[in-house]
Amino acid sequence: DQQVKQNSPSLSVQEGRISILNCDYTNSMFDYFLWYKKYPAEGPTFLISISSIKDKNEDGRFTVFLNKSAKHLSLHIVPSQPGDSAVYFCAASPNYGGSQGNLIFGKGTKLSVKP
Amino acid sequence: DAGVIQSPRHEVTEMGQEVTLRCKPISGHDYLFWYRQTMMRGLELLIYFNNNVPIDDSGMPEDRFSAKMPNASFSTLKIQPSEPRDSAVYFCASSSPGQVNTEAFFGQGTRLTVV
Numbered sequence: 001d002q003q004v005k006q007n008s009p010s011l012s013v014q015e016g017r018i019s020i021l022n023c024d025y026t027n028s029m030f031d032y033f034l035w036y037k038k039y040p041a042e043g044p045t046f047l048i049s050i051s052s053i054k055d056k057n058e059d060g061r062f063t064v065f066l067n068k069s070a071k072h073l074s075l076h077i078v079p080s081q082p083g084d085s086a087v088y089f090c091a092a093s094p095n096y097g098g099s100q101g102n103l104i105f106g107k108g109t110k111l112s113v114k115p
Numbered sequence: 116d117a118g119v120i121q122s123p124r125h126e127v128t129e130m131g132q133e134v135t136l137r138c139k140p141i142s143g144h145d146y147l148f149w150y151r152q153t154m155m156r157g158l159e160l161l162i163y164f165n166n167n168v169p170i171d172d173s174g175m176p177e178d179r180f181s182a183k184m185p186n187a188s189f190s191t192l193k194i195q196p197s198e199p200r201d202s203a204v205y206f207c208a209s210s211s212p213g214q215v216n217t218e219a220f221f222g223q224g225t226r227l228t229v230v
Contacts, residue, residue, distance in 0.1 A: 034218060043119070043206055043221030044158070089158060102148065102171065103219060107157030 003027045004092050006106035013113050019077040021109050023090030026071065030092040034103065035064060035075050038087045047088075048075070080113045087111070119222035121207050127228045133195040136225045139188055140209030148219060149182055149192050150206040158206070164190065197229045 005024045013019045023033075031052035036044035050057040050064045050073070057064050063076045077084055090106040120139040128134050140147045149161040162172040167184045175182070179198070184190040194201055204226050208219040 036221075041223070043208075043223050045221070046218035049218065102160050102163050104160070105150075105158035 001026075002106070003030075004090055004104050004106040006088075006090055006109050008109050009107070010110040010112070013080045013111065015082055015113055015115050016079045019075075019080045019084065019111055019113065021075040021077075021088050021090075021111065023073050023075075023106055024071060025073075025092050027092070027094070027104075028071070029094045030104075032093040033064070033066060033073050034091045034093070035062075036089040036091060036105075037084075038089060038108070044089055077111075080111075082113050082115050085111055085113045119207055119209050119220055121205075121222035121225050123225060124223065125226045125228075127230065128197055130198055130229055131196045132229075133193065134197045134201075134227060134229075136192040136205050136207075136227070138190045138192070138207030138222060140190070140207070141211075141220055142188065144209035144211045144220070145187070146210045146219075147184060147190050148208040148210075149190070150208065150221075152204045152206060152224070161192070194227075197227075199229045202227055202229050 003026050034049040035047040037047045038044040048059050048062050048064050050066050055066050061077055066073045087108045087110045089108045091103040093103050119141055122137045145166050148163040150158050151161055152158050159174055161174045162182045163170055164184045180194055182192045204224045206221050206224045208221045210219040
């Protein structure tokens with residue numbers, strides 16, 4: 001039973017437009033959420049995170065929104081660029097700071113940004 | 116820092132053979148994780164260590180899988196005997212608590228093919 005779900009396996013967006021990647025979780029004990037980006041033949045790299053005490057975190061073109069009541073988070077990329085084409089993983093952790101615990105990953109969404 | 120280093124990058128082996136995957140975490144990180152990525156299940160946590168001690172190995176699929184961390188700078192994941200269904204990309208990651216975020220840093224992965 002997946003605790004972190006990314007229901008869209010793929011997404012195609014035109015360059016310059018907004019990309020919205022969605023993620024749902026089931027465990028209310030999760031209080032820290034991360035997005036990772038993965039290019040082919042490379043390991044995932046950290047992109048942006050948000051703690052459960054916030055509902056928005058922004059870093060340049062990337063913004064993550066958290067809706068705790070709906071157990072839903074989303075990653076917005078605007079404007080989208082061809083270099084953003086990659087697989088995006090949503091991850092959740094029951095711990096913030098301190099003891100690491102572990103990250104529970106979704107299956108990923110493959111984003112394709114077309115020129 | 117060179118980041119998390121995994122070896123080999125690719126491994127092709129015959130069913131029944133022993134396979135050993137290696138990982139060198141980032142210096143100073145005291146958490147080490149082994150993940151497996153497959154199309155069906157995405158990124159799954161197999162086992163993680165804190166200060167060289169295994170904390171949670173509930174993700175290890177079978178007794179054929181074992182992992183060790185003899186010191187702070189080296190870990191191995193061994194599969195004996197290997198089976199075709201073990202074919203996947205295996206990632207090692209490390210992290211250090213006490214930072215503002217709890218992101219894990221991933222290696223480039225080992226692509227294992229069991230024929």
